[in-house]
Amino acid sequence: MKIIETALPGVLILEPQVFGDARGFFVETFRERWLREAGVEAHFVQDNQSRSRQGVLRGLHYQTVNPQGKLVRAARGSVFDVAVDVRSGSPHFGQWVGVTLDDVSHRQLWIPPGFAHGFCVLSDEADFAYKCTSYYDPASDSGILWNDPAIGIDWPALDEAWLLSDKDQRQPRLNEQPREKLTVYPGP
Numbered sequence: 001m002k003i004i005e006t007a008l009p010g011v012l013i014l015e016p017q018v019f020g021d022a023r024g025f026f027v028e029t030f031r032e033r034w035l036r037e038a039g040v041e042a043h044f045v046q047d048n049q050s051r052s053r054q055g056v057l058r059g060l061h062y063q064t065v066n067p068q069g070k071l072v073r074a075a076r077g078s079v080f081d082v083a084v085d086v087r088s089g090s091p092h093f094g095q096w097v098g099v100t101l102d103d104v105s106h107r108q109l110w111i112p113p114g115f116a117h118g119f120c121v122l123s124d125e126a127d128f129a130y131k132c133t134s135y136y137d138p139a140s141d142s143g144i145l146w147n148d149p150a151i152g153i154d155w156p157a158l159d160e161a162w163l164l165s166d167k168d169q170r171q172p173r174l175n176e177q178p179r180e181k182l183t184v185y186p187g188p
């Protein structure tokens with residue numbers, strides 16, 4: 001497992017060894033000590049999986065009361081995955097990183113609690129799998145508009161419009177988020 005730092009401190013790419021042979025491939029998708037050895041303390045309590053077709057964009061999501069750290073990957077297909085630092089007081093507040101995750105490199109992204117997260121699907125279909133450090137809490141489920149110019153995410157180009165949930169089409173912008181509900185930056 002190779003750990004690769006991104007432009008946002010704390011957001012890490014995990015690149016596993018992939019064993020391909022005539023049958024297909026084998027890859028380890030999780031070892032508890034991978035993140036620990038990278039200096040991250042994370043205890044996962046929930047695993048999720050979603051399936052989306054090409055052109056679907058989910059996000060940007062975060063939880064206010066019970067912020068979730070997320071270890072995300074594309075179990076099948078290819079996605080462009082984005083993490084945005086929305087921790088109040090962070091020197092990187094409002095900054096984003098985007099990484100392609102697919103079922104060839106099997107790269108994963110570690111997104112610390114307090115970040116907003118979203119992805120869009122590049123392949124015909126994608127199965128997106130992720131581990132979370134807190135349970136889903138509908139009451140604190142929050143979102144930010146995917147194309148908020150104040151964040152300026154450089155989403156990949158698509159011929160048609162991205163397909164978003166009704167909720168995600170109507171998410172508020174970053175400057176409309178209740179600041180007191182954002183996760184406080186814990187320091188470097």
Ligand SMILES: Cc1cn([C@H]2C[C@H](O)[C@@H](COP(=O)(O)OP(=O)(O)O[C@H]3O[C@@H](C)C(=O)[C@@H](O)[C@H]3O)O2)c(=O)[nH]c1=O
Binds near residue numbers: 048
């Ligand atoms: C996220 C989630 C949703 N649900 C339910 C609520 C709803 O009825 C249905 C679909 O929910 P959503 O539309 O919010 O699903 P989705 O848009 O896929 O939400 C996910 O998006 C990505 C970007 C993330 O980062 C995730 O944390 C999560 O917020 O599933 C759960 O029961 N548990 C969960 O953990």
